[in-house]
Amino acid sequence: MSASPRPRSSTPSTAPKRPFGLEDEQHVPAVSSPLNPDFANSRTRKAPAREQREKKETLKKREAKGVEGARTGTPDAQNNSKKSKRSNQSSVISPIRYKLAPPKSTDFDPPRAPVFTPTLVRAKRQFYEGSEHVYNRKGFRYIHCIADPAFPSSQYHRSSETEPYGPRFNFEDASSHILFDLAGRSITTEKGFRMARANVGAREGRWYWECKILSGVRPPSQDPNGNLPPDDGGHVRVGWARREASLDTPVGFDAYSYGLRDVSGQKIHMSRPKDFMPSNASFCEGDVIGLEIILPSLSLHRKIVEGVYNKAVDTSDDLDPSVPTETPDIIRDRVPIRYKSHLYFEQFEYHSLKDLEELMNPSPVISNITSTATLAPPPPSPNHPIPALRTLPFSSIKIYKNGQAVGTPFTDLLAFLPPASKPLNQVGAREGLDDGMLGYFPAISVFRGGCAEVNFGPDFWCPPSELAAPNIAFSEDEDVDMLSAEPPINPLTGIRNPVEGVHSRLRALGERFNEQIVEDIVYDIVDEVDFWAQDGGETDQKRGGLGEKGPTVLGPVDPEAEEVVAAVRDGVGGLGGGAGGTGEIKELVQEEE
Numbered sequence: 001m002s003a004s005p006r007p008r009s010s011t012p013s014t015a016p017k018r019p020f021g022l023e024d025e026q027h028v029p030a031v032s033s034p035l036n037p038d039f040a041n042s043r044t045r046k047a048p049a050r051e052q053r054e055k056k057e058t059l060k061k062r063e064a065k066g067v068e069g070a071r072t073g074t075p076d077a078q079n080n081s082k083k084s085k086r087s088n089q090s091s092v093i094s095p096i097r098y099k100l101a102p103p104k105s106t107d108f109d110p111p112r113a114p115v116f117t118p119t120l121v122r123a124k125r126q127f128y129e130g131s132e133h134v135y136n137r138k139g140f141r142y143i144h145c146i147a148d149p150a151f152p153s154s155q156y157h158r159s160s161e162t163e164p165y166g167p168r169f170n171f172e173d174a175s176s177h178i179l180f181d182l183a184g185r186s187i188t189t190e191k192g193f194r195m196a197r198a199n200v201g202a203r204e205g206r207w208y209w210e211c212k213i214l215s216g217v218r219p220p221s222q223d224p225n226g227n228l229p230p231d232d233g234g235h236v237r238v239g240w241a242r243r244e245a246s247l248d249t250p251v252g253f254d255a256y257s258y259g260l261r262d263v264s265g266q267k268i269h270m271s272r273p274k275d276f277m278p279s280n281a282s283f284c285e286g287d288v289i290g291l292e293i294i295l296p297s298l299s300l301h302r303k304i305v306e307g308v309y310n311k312a313v314d315t316s317d318d319l320d321p322s323v324p325t326e327t328p329d330i331i332r333d334r335v336p337i338r339y340k341s342h343l344y345f346e347q348f349e350y351h352s353l354k355d356l357e358e359l360m361n362p363s364p365v366i367s368n369i370t371s372t373a374t375l376a377p378p379p380p381s382p383n384h385p386i387p388a389l390r391t392l393p394f395s396s397i398k399i400y401k402n403g404q405a406v407g408t409p410f411t412d413l414l415a416f417l418p419p420a421s422k423p424l425n426q427v428g429a430r431e432g433l434d435d436g437m438l439g440y441f442p443a444i445s446v447f448r449g450g451c452a453e454v455n456f457g458p459d460f461w462c463p464p465s466e467l468a469a470p471n472i473a474f475s476e477d478e479d480v481d482m483l484s485a486e487p488p489i490n491p492l493t494g495i496r497n498p499v500e501g502v503h504s505r506l507r508a509l510g511e512r513f514n515e516q517i518v519e520d521i522v523y524d525i526v527d528e529v530d531f532w533a534q535d536g537g538e539t540d541q542k543r544g545g546l547g548e549k550g551p552t553v554l555g556p557v558d559p560e561a562e563e564v565v566a567a568v569r570d571g572v573g574g575l576g577g578g579a580g581g582t583g584e585i586k587e588l589v590q591e592e593e
Contacts, residue, residue, distance in 0.1 A: 093329055093331055093433070094331070094530055094531075094534070095331055095332055095333050095334070095527055095530075096333045096428075097155075097531060097534075098155065098335045099155070100155050100335075100336065102156070103147035103155075103156050103157070104147075106341070107146070107147035107156075107157075107343055108146065108147045108148070108149075109146075110146065110160070110162075111144040111145070111146060111160050111161070111162040111342060111343065112162065112163075112341075112342065113133075113162050113163040113164070113171075114130035114131060114132055114133040114171050115130070115131045115132040115133075116128035116129070116130055116131075116180070116182060117129045117131060119179055120179070120188075120190075122188050122214070122215055122449065122451050123188075123214035123215045123451045125181055125186055125214070125451075126181065126182075127179040127180065127181055127186070127187075127188050128179060128180055128181070128182065129179055130171055130180060132340050132341075132342070133171055133172060133339070133340075133342060134172060134339045134342070134344055135172055135174070135175075135176050136172055136173050136247075136349065138349070138351070138424070139348065139349055139351060139423075139424040139426060140346055140347070140348065140349050141173075141243070141346075141347050141348070141349040142172050142337075142339075142344040142345065142346055142347075143159060143172075143334070143344060143345045143347070144159070144160045144161060144162050144342075144343070144344060144345075145157050145158060145159055145160055145336055145343050145344060145345045146158065146159075146160040146343065147343070151524065151528050153528050153529075153531035153532040153534075153535060154524070154527055154528045154531055155336070157336045157343075157345070158524040158528075159345065159520045159521075159523075159524055161517070164182070164183055164184050166510070166513065167198065167199065167200045167456040167509065167510045167512075167513040168183065168184035168185050168198070168199060168454075168456075169184050169185065169187060169196045169197070169198055169199065169454070170196070170197055170198060170199040171184065172344075173196070173197045173199070173243075173247070173441075174187070174194075174195070174196035174197065174247060175189070175194035175195060175196065175247040175248055177189050177190070177191040177194045178194050178195075178196045178446075185453055185454050185455070186214065186451065186452065186453040186454075187444060187446055187451070187452060188214075188215065188234075188446055188449065188450065188451040188452075189446050189447070189448070189449075189450070190448065190449070191448070192447060192448065193235075193237070193248075193249060193250035193445045193446070193447045194247065194248060194445060194446060194447075195241070195245070195246070195247045195248070195249065195250065195251060195443055195444070195445040196247070196443070196444060196445075197241060197243075197245075197247075197441040197442070197443045198441050198442040198443070198454065198456070198509075199513070200441070200442075200456065200509060200510075200512050200513040200516055201437065201438075201439035201440060201441040201442075201512075201516075202240075202293050202295055202439050202440050202441075202509065202512060203295065203298060203438070203439040204295045204296065204297050204298050204301070204319065205294075205295060205319060205504075205507065206292065206293070206294050206295075206504070206505065206506045206507060207292065207293050207506075207507055207508075207509045207512060208290060208291070208292045208457070208460075208463075208464065208467060208506055208507070208508060208509060209290070209291055209442050209454060209455065209456050209457065209508070209509040209510075210288055210289065210290050210291075210454070210455040210457075210460050210461055210462065211236075211238045211288070211289045211290075211291070211442075211444060211452050211453070211454055211455075212286075212287070212288050212289075212452065212453045212454075212455070212461060213236055213262065213283060213284065213285050213286065213287050213288075213289070213451075213452055214285065214451040214452055214453055215233045215234055215236075215285060215449055215450060215451035216233050216234055216235055216236045216262050216283075216284065216285055216450050216451070216452075217233065217235070217262050217263065217282050217283070217284045217285065218232075218233055218284060218285060219284040219285060219286065220284075232449070233285060233449060233450070234446060234447050234448050234449030234450030234451065235261075235262055235263070235446070235447040235448070235450045236262050236444065236445070236446055236447070236450040236451070236452045237250045237251045237252060237259045237260065237261055237262065237268070237444070237445045237447075238251065238259065238260050238289050238291065238443070238444050238452070239251040239252055239257055239258045239259030239260055239291070239397075239443055240257065240258050240291065240293055240397060240440040240441065240442060240443060241256060241257035241258075241259075241440065241441055241443035242256040242257065242350075242416055242421070242438075242439070242440060242441070243256075243349065243350050243421075243437070243438065243441070244256040244350050244351055244352045244353075244421065245257040245443065246352075249445070250268075250445040250447070251268075251443050251444065251445045252267075252268035252269050252270075252271070252273075253270075253271055254270060254271070254352065254356070254357075254360055255269070255270050255356040255357075255359055255360050255414060256352065256356070256414075257269075257443060258397055258409075258410045258413070259443075259445070260276070260283075260289065260291075260399060260409070261273060262282055262283050262284070262450075263282055264277065264280040264281075264282055265277025265280065265281055265282055265283055265406075266280075267409035267410065269410065270359070270360040271360070276399075276406075276407065276409045277401075277406060278406070283401060287401060287402060288401070288402050288403070288461045288462045289399065289400070289401060290399070290400030290401070290403070290460075290462065290463075290464060291397065291398075291399060291400075291442070292397070292398040292399075292400070292464070292506065293395075293396075293397050293398075293413075293440055294317075294394065294395055294396045294397075294398070295392060295395050295413070295439075295440070296317040296318065296319065296392055296393065296394045296395060297317060297318040297319045297321070297325075298327075298417070299318055299321070299325040300314055300317060300318045300392075300393075300394075301392060301415060301417050302328070302417060304382050304390050304391075304392065304393075304415055305387050305390060305415050305417045305418065305419060305420050307383075307387070309382050309383060309393075311382070311383075311393075314393075316394075317393075317394035317504075319504045320504050328434070330434060330435060330436040330519075330523050330526075331430075331433040331434070331435065332345075332347060332435045332436070332523065332527070333347060333348065333428070333429075333430060333433070333435075334346060334347035335347075347435065348423040348424065348426070348428065348429045349423065349424065350421040350422060350423055350424075350438070351422070351423065351424040353388045353422060355386050355388045355389055356388055356389070356414075359380070359389065362377075380412070380414060381412075382412075387415070387419045387420045388414070388415075388419075388420045388421075389414070390414070390415045390420060391412040391413065391414055391415065392412065392413050392414070392415050393412065395411065395412060395413040396408050396410060396411040396412075396413070397409060397410040397411075397413070400462070400464055402462050403462030403463065403464065403468075405464065413440070416438050416439060416440070417434055417438060418431065418432045418433060418434055418438075419431065419432055421438055436519060436520075436523055442454065442456075442509065456508060456509045456510035456513070457508025457509060457510040457511070458508045458510060458511075460508070464506070466505075466506045467506060467508065
C-alpha cells in the first residue's frame with residue numbers, strides 16, 4: 001500500500017531571496033559610473049540631524065530686564081538675523097584682511113626696477129647681476145605693489161608692475177645666480193643649471209613663444225670634419241614649467257616642468273630623457289626653438305580636478321563655448337611687506353606634493369603574503385583618484401626648430417588648478433584657492449656659460465605658418481577684417497578641428513601679458529568692493545581710518561579662515577610673520593646666497 005503524499009503548505013517556510021544587486025526596492029547600480037556618481041551616498045544617507053532649539057526667555061524676564069520691544073511678536077528677530085547672516089556667509093570666501101598703518105608718502109611712487117651691476121659680456125651682450133630686490137623663496141611668492149588712494153578698503157594697496165614693462169623674465173621668479181640683460185629677455189649663469197620663469201603664463205588656449213640659443217652647443221659647421229667641438233659654450237634647456245618647479249634645477253627635472261635638452265634634442269620630464277629630434281639632432285648656437293602649448297578651457301579643467309569629468313560627455317576642449325560659463329572666485333591672501341625701500345605683496349606659494357614626488361621616484365610596494373613587489377599604481381589620467389595625478393585631455397606641447405614643426409613631445413599635461421596644486425602646510429595657508437596665476441610659464445635653464453634670449457611676439461624670428469601670414473582683408477571703407485587662419489590639427493586625434501573663436505587659434509604669448517594685466521586690475525577692484533561691502537559701505541575716514549592702534553587683522557568673511565585670524569593675532573606665523581599690534585608693514589630680510 002503506497003504512502004499518501006504529504007500535504008503542501010499554503011505558505012513557504014522561508015522568504016524568497018532578493019535578486020543580487022537590489023535592495024529596498026531601490027534599483028541602485030552595483031558599480032558607480034560617471035553619470036551616477038552619488039549612488040553610494042544615497043544608500044548611506046542618514047536622516048538630517050535635528051537642530052537644537054534655542055532657549056528663549058519668558059516675557060516676564062524680558063520685561064524685568066527692560067528689553068526694548070519685549071512685547072513684540074518677534075522678540076529674537078535680531079538673533080535670527082544674525083543666525084541667517086552667518087549661514088549666508090558660510091558660502092562666501094573672501095581674502096584675509098590685515099589692518100596696517102597708513103602708507104608712507106614714498107609708497108605712492110611707482111615701484112622701481114632692481115639695481116643692475118655689470119658682471120660679464122657673453123655673446124656680444126652685457127649681462128648684469130640684479131640686487132635690491134626680493135627673490136621668491138620656498139613657501140612664499142612676491143609681487144610688486146603700490147599704494148593707491150582709490151583703494152581705501154584694501155589698505156590703500158594694489159598690484160603693480162615695474163620696469164622694463166612688458167613680457168619678459170620675472171626678476172623675482174628666477175634663481176639668484178641668474179644674470180639678466182637690461183631688457184630682461186636674455187639670461188646666463190656661471191653656475192650649474194639655474195632656471196628663470198617668465199612673468200606671463202598660460203592657463204587655457206593656444207600660445208607660442210621662441211627661444212634663441214646665444215651660447216651653447218657649437219654647430220657642426222665650425223669644425224672642418226663636421227664634428228661637434230668641445231662643449232665650452234655651456235648648455236641650455238627650454239620648456240614650460242609650473243610655479244612649483246624648483247628654480248635651482250633644469251627644466252624637466254621634476255613632474256612640474258616639461259623640457260627639451262640641447263644635446264641630441266631629447267625631450268625630458270621627471271629627469272627621464274627620451275629621443276625626440278629627428279636623427280637626434282642637437283639644437284646649437286643660432287637655432288631658434290619655438291614652443292607651442294595647447295591647454296583646454298578652465299571650465300573643463302575644473303571638471304577634471306573636481307572629479308566630474310566624463311570622457312563620453314566632455315568631447316571637446318570647450319575653449320569657445322556657445323554659452324559663457326561662470327568663473328569661480330579668485331582669492332589672493334596677501335599682505336604688503338617692505339624690502340630695501342621696495343613694496344611687495346607677500347603671499348603663500350604652491351609647493352611640490354608628495355604624490356608627484358612619488359610619481360617621479362616610485363618606491364616598490366611589498367606584499368606581506370608573497371613578499372614580492374605588487375603592481376605599480378595607475379598612471380596619471382583625467383579620472384585618477386588623486387587630483388594631483390589627473391591629466392588634461394586635449395593638452396599638448398609642440399616644438400618648432402627654425403620655423404619648421406618638429407613634433408609633439410608631450411601630451412596630456414598634468415592639471416594645475418586646486419586641489420591639484422596646494423600651498424605649503426603652514427599657519428595661515430588655505431587650500432583649494434586659485435590666485436589667478438596658476439598655469440604653465442615659459443622657462444629656460446642655463447648651465448655654465450649657456451646663454452639664451454626669449455621672444456614673446458608678435459614679431460617672431462621664425463614664426464610658424466599659422467602666425468607668419470595672417471589673412472587680412474581690406475574693404476573699401478578702410479575697415480580691417482581679420483580672417484581666421486587654417487584650423488589646427490588635433491595632436492591626439494589627427495583630425496583638423498574647427499576654429500571659431502579667439503581662444504582656439506594660435507596666439508603670441510605677449511598678448512596674454514596684456515590680458516593678465518587686465519585681470520589683475522579687475523581682481524583688485526573686486527577685492528576693494530568686497531572689503532567695502534564688509535565694512536557696511538563705509539570708508540576708512542568714516543570708521544576711524546587705518547591709523548588707529550587696533551587689532552592687526554580684520555575678520556574675513558570665510559568662516560574657515562577664523563583660525564588664520566586667531567593665529568596672526570597671536571603672532572604665530574602667517575603672512576607678514578604676524579605683524580603685531582602696531583600694524584606696521586613688516587620689513588623683509590633675505591640672506592644672500
